[in-house]
Amino acid sequence: MELRTQDWKVLRAVRELGGRCLLRDVVDSSGLAHAAVARSVLALEEAGLLKVEERRRVDARLTEEGASYAADGLPERRLLDAVLRLGGEADLEAAAEEAGLSGDLLSIAVGWARRKGWAAVSEGRIRASTTRPPPRDEDEQLLRMLAGGGTVEVGTLEPSLREAAKRLERRGLLELEERTLRVLEITQAGLEALEAGPPKAEEITQLTPELIVSGAWRGVKLRKFDVKAPVPVVYPGRLHPVQQIINWIREIFLEMGFTEIRGPIVELAFWNFDALFQPQDHPAREMQDTFYLLEPNRGVLPREELVDAVAKTHENGWKTGSRGWGYRWSREEASKLVLRTHTTAVTIRYLSEHKEPPVWVFSVDRVYRNEKVDYKHLAEFHQIEGIIMDKGVTLRDLMGILTEFYRKMGLERVQFWPSYFPYTEPSMQSTVYVPELKAWVELCGMGLFRPEVLAPMGVKYPVLAWGGGLERLVMIKLGVDDIRELYRNRLSWIRRAPTCL
Amino acid sequence: MPVITLYRDRFNQYLGKELTTEEIAKWLPWLGTDIEDVGPDYVKVEYNPNRLDFSSHAGLARALKGLLGIEVGMPKYEARPSGIVLNIDPSVEKVRPYALAGVVRGLKLDDELVRELMDMQEDLHWGVCRDRRKAAIGLHNLDVLEPPFTYTTVGPETRFVPLDETREMSMVEILQEHKKGRAYAHLLSHTDRYPVMVDAKGRIFTFPPIINSELTRVTAETRNLFIDITGPSMDAVRNGLNILASALADMGGKLETVEVRYPDKTLISPDLTPQEMTLRTEYARELLGLELTDEDVVECLRKSRLDAWVKSEGVIGVRIPAYRIDILHEVDLVEEVALGYGFYRITPTRPVSTTSGRQHPTIKTMNCVRIIMVGLGFTEAVNFILTNEDVHYRMMRLPAGDAIRLANPASALYSITRTLLLPGLMQNLAVNRHESYPQRLFEVSDVVVRRDDAETRTERRVHVAAVSAHARANYTEIRSYLDALLRSLGLAEWSVSEATHPSFLEGRTAKIRINGEEVAVVGEIHPEVSNNFGLETPVAAFELDLEAVMKYISKD
The missing domain is CATH 3.50.40.10 (Phenylalanyl-trna Synthetase, Chain B, domain 3)
Known part of the structure; x- marks a missing residue:
């Protein structure tokens, strides 16, 4: 064994304490920290320089009640003194009053005075059995010994005092504490190691700027670390896992040539619904599905020409060639403010101002549904949306774009099905095979914007649109079953989620 | 969405063909329905609300007969x-x-x-x-x-x-x-x-x-x-x-x-007189990207249970039964062509992009902030914009403010939209109070504020907020982080002045101004606020109106 300076100091302390002592005593005499001494003792024992014995000992210490008796005297003693003061015999009541005892304490005092043969009680009178106070008994000696908060090792007491300790513990005046002590004894090899003198170079654990600058590092001994020992855990700052996936999807769009768009979260019903040809009595517009605003609750409709075209398209199809929905369109309803239910509201706003092809745009942003939150549903979540407006783009192109979009996400197998959305025609749903789940999962819905949507905006070219929920993808990617977990921001979850997706 | 349970034997009776439940489940999605469940003798089918004619065995069988070619053209009702x-x-x-x-x-x-x-x-x-x-x-x-x-x-x-x-x-x-x-x-x-x-x-x-x-x-x-x-x-x-x-x-x-x-x-x-419309073959070809002749279009439409005939070259006459209440426009007939053609036969093509992608400048700046804050050792939180007055105001010791209030929230937890990010971060610290400290969290995200001159009467603004919670968290530490953020964003000058704020401790709070405009508050969180969130650790925090700062940051 390579003796460290500290180990050598411990060994020396043991010898100075007579070659056999308690670990505690080494701590006290050496001035080293308890943990440091304990570590050295382990090393020294392993090297055969010290013998370590474990000894159990029981210490006694007064309880709060015991401490008060140590100061005022045991109740039985106080009772006896009172009776003696009253002439050796008295009414019990008078004696109690003289002694300042009552209730439970009085019963205790009477009980122990009789048991100790100090007094007898009959017919309400108490009589002392001696005329002079008896000397301190063992109980009182022990109390006195411990008064002031000290402890005593029960095993070192005389047998009669040991009995007293048991008695006082039963009376709740004493508590016993069992402890394990380590007794150290220096061995022959230990003595020889001490003779060899302290380790030559001063051993250090931390290289310091001073050591480097002064060159003193040459003369010191750097303690060898156990390089296999576990080290404390540290956590890096990091992005939120959902944000990482948002950025990943954004990168895919950007690589494919799409420009990112962003729009209001509080939206006019006009842009959220009417401009997308959703009739004003459509179930999705009802209060149980859409968040409406209380205050402010009405916004400003866009330019009259546009509003009028949308109104007429709803009522009779305007010049779109549609039959329309055949009802009376209300400006009031359209000017209500809602929390947008989809990012398509942003898309249609954008298209109303960008009518020249090509338009390739996307967004990944927050949307709202007035739903009760549970493990599958949130009231606030994210939608992924992509849009292409270009000359001559077709339904087959939409399939092609989606196939590429999914492939970039690592999803190779895609199927397209006919479906329905109020503002697209034809409409499709796509399912993708997710290897992690070994299952087909519905991801994005898509379609071509209806002429009833495009004509009032003045858009003359076909528009391919697709969208889907982000959270579903996140849950698959991160293996989360409860959607609410994504936004609880529990550090234990965020720290565990993979950083490199 | 409505669901109908189709019993195989009854369905096959209407269909006039013996299909297994698996075959039924394989074909019906090509009509635009979803299969919910396949049982030993039934198939549960979810259909879209535009096709209420799918609400019976007879109605679904009628459509599938067309797709399978068992019976095509419009059903006649006398x-x-x-x-x-x-x-x-x-x-x-x-x-x-x-x-x-x-x-x-x-x-x-x-x-x-x-x-x-x-x-x-x-x-x-x-x-x-x-x-x-x-x-x-x-x-x-x-x-x-x-x-x-x-x-x-x-x-x-x-x-x-x-x-x-x-x-x-x-x-x-x-x-x-x-x-x-x-x-x-x-x-x-x-x-x-x-x-x-x-x-x-x-x-x-x-x-x-x-x-x-x-x-x-x-x-x-x-x-x-x-x-x-x-x-x-x-x-x-x-x-x-x-x-x-x-x-x-x-x-x-x-x-x-x-x-x-x-x-x-x-x-x-009832008056079951069919509706008549025309469809231009070219329109269908343009939208679908399929090389279709007039005859192809007629065949597809008939498989979708419509009557169709070539009216003149490139123009198809179409007769639509009275139960098809969903057909409003010529474009709806294009979808009928695709359905009759069979979506399973349509193959993808790839349009050529002539555009180059561009990030939204606001989101680009938000990502810059993320890089800086993570570099400073902070972990990002993402919280809802939806919140309630208790968390947003009372627990933060703030007087009720003018956050947007919702008219019809389904849950009392969501009654307003946030105007600040800090209350959310305080909630996050509360959730994590049994995790090891120090905890340093940030969020860069939207708040919604009133703006009477905006068409939506509101504006979404991007804020950045951060909290540092540990036994020695204090003003000096969090100010260092805020200074680092502002400096890293490319800002050269800002002024710091003593301030009071109900959520922060007096004497340990400052406001940051740029060109006289107040853009941030920074300081030590008031212990009453910490108590309200059940926290026992000191917390230092800042909230920065990033939207206000953006005009001073170099543009891309």
Whole structure:
């Protein structure tokens, strides 16, 4: 064994304490920290320089009640003194009053005075059995010994005092504490190691700027670390896992040539619904599905020409060639403010101002549904949306774009099905095979914007649109079953989620 | 979305072909439905709300026959006059103005089919009739009634025995005590005269949109049906009747018409006259990207159960059955072409992008902030914009402010939209109070504030907030981080001044200004705020209005 300076100091302390002592005593005499001494003792024992014995000992210490008796005297003693003061015999009541005892304490005092043969009680009178106070008994000696908060090792007491300790513990005046002590004894090899003198170079654990600058590092001994020992855990700052996936999807769009768009979260019903040809009595517009605003609750409709075209398209199809929905369109309803239910509201706003092809745009942003939150549903979540407006783009192109979009996400197998959305025609749903789940999962819905949507905006070219929920993808990617977990921001979850997706 | 359970044997009977449940489940999605479940002898099918004609075995079989080529073109429905008259009393005009009717004879009902009729009626009530607001449907055993019938109104004390009851009840009793009465009473809150239909003997057989009479209950023994449909929307009344009548005809019933006499006109009902439209072949080719001839288009449309013929070169005439209430525009016919062609046969093509991608400048800046904050050792939190006044104001020791309030939140947890990010981060610290410290969190995200001159009366603004929570967290530490953020964003100058803020400790709080504009607050969180969130550790925090700072950051 390579003796460290500290180990050598411990060994020396043991010898100075007579070659056999308690670990505690080494701590006290050496001035080293308890943990440091304990570590050295382990090393020294392993090297055969010290013998370590474990000894159990029981210490006694007064309880709060015991401490008060140590100061005022045991109740039985106080009772006896009172009776003696009253002439050796008295009414019990008078004696109690003289002694300042009552209730439970009085019963205790009477009980122990009789048991100790100090007094007898009959017919309400108490009589002392001696005329002079008896000397301190063992109980009182022990109390006195411990008064002031000290402890005593029960095993070192005389047998009669040991009995007293048991008695006082039963009376709740004493508590016993069992402890394990380590007794150290220096061995022959230990003595020889001490003779060899302290380790030559001063051993250090931390290289310091001073050591480097002064060159003193040459003369010191750097303690060898156990390089296999576990080290404390540290956590890096990091992005939120959902944000990482948002950025990943954004990168895919950007690589494919799409420009990112962003729009209001509080939206006019006009842009959220009417401009997308959703009739004003459509179930999705009802209060149980859409968040409406209380205050402010009405916004400003866009330019009259546009509003009028949308109104007429709803009522009779305007010049779109549609039959329309055949009802009376209300400006009031359209000017209500809602929390947008989809990012398509942003898309249609954008298209109303960008009518020249090509338009390739996307967004990944927050949307709202007035739903009760549970493990599958949130009231606030994210939608992924992509849009292409270009000359001559077709339904087959939409399939092609989606196939590429999914492939970039690592999803190779895609199927397209006919479906329905109020503002697209034809409409499709796509399912993708997710290897992690070994299952087909519905991801994005898509379609071509209806002429009833495009004509009032003045858009003359076909528009391919697709969208889907982000959270579903996140849950698959991160293996989360409860959607609410994504936004609880529990550090234990965020720290565990993979950083490199 | 509505769901129908298709029983294999019954479905195959209508289809005229023996398919297994697996085969049914394989084919139906190509009509635009979703398969919910496949059982030993049934398939559960979810269909879209535009195709309420899929609400019966007969309706789905009708469509699949076309796709499989078993029967193509438009199904024809004939309806002879029944001789029955339904008189419309002028008094209904202010109560529930429109009514139509129809007769179906010779139906072979059984318990299964009666249940299907009830389910179908429910789906129509939901889809076409908007939960009976726009229309309501009743089916009756015709044989117990004596025509002619009258649609009229009665007073609140008029009595009859409603369905599922054994005693006569007054109109008011029905509205107050009957299950259906209570559910739909609000649809009659505008009137104290109540709509009913009565037969020649004056017997009430329906009280729309609430309940039918026990008298005309439809059972497995019923052979001849009278259909009534009433409501404030003539479109919904007509659409509901057309879908129901077509399905009943497909189930083997013989349709007959009813003369519906309004004060100013007489309608023959149901009127299943098909709608006629034209489709340009070029339009279909353009949208679908398929090389289709006129003949191809005709074939596809016929497989979608429409009549189609080449009207002139490049122009297809199309006849659409009355139950297809979803076809509004030529573009809807393009989808019918795609459905008839078979989506499973359409292969993807890749359009060539001539654009280059560009990030939104705001989001680009937000990502810059993320890089800086993570570099400073902070972990990102993402919280909802939706919150409530308790967390946002009271727990932060703030007086109630002017956050946007929602009119109809489903949960008390979400009653406003946030104007600050810090309350969310404090909640995050509360959630993590048993995790190891130090904890340093940030969020860069949107808040919503009022702006009276904006068209939405509001504005979304990006803020950045950060909290540092540990035993030695203090003003100096968090100011260092805020300074580092501002410096890293490229800002050169800002001023710091002592400030008071209810959420922060007096003497340990500062406001940051740029060009005199207040952009951030920074300091030590008030211990009362920490207590409100159940935190025992000191917290230092800042919140920066990033939107206000962006104009000083170099543009891309």
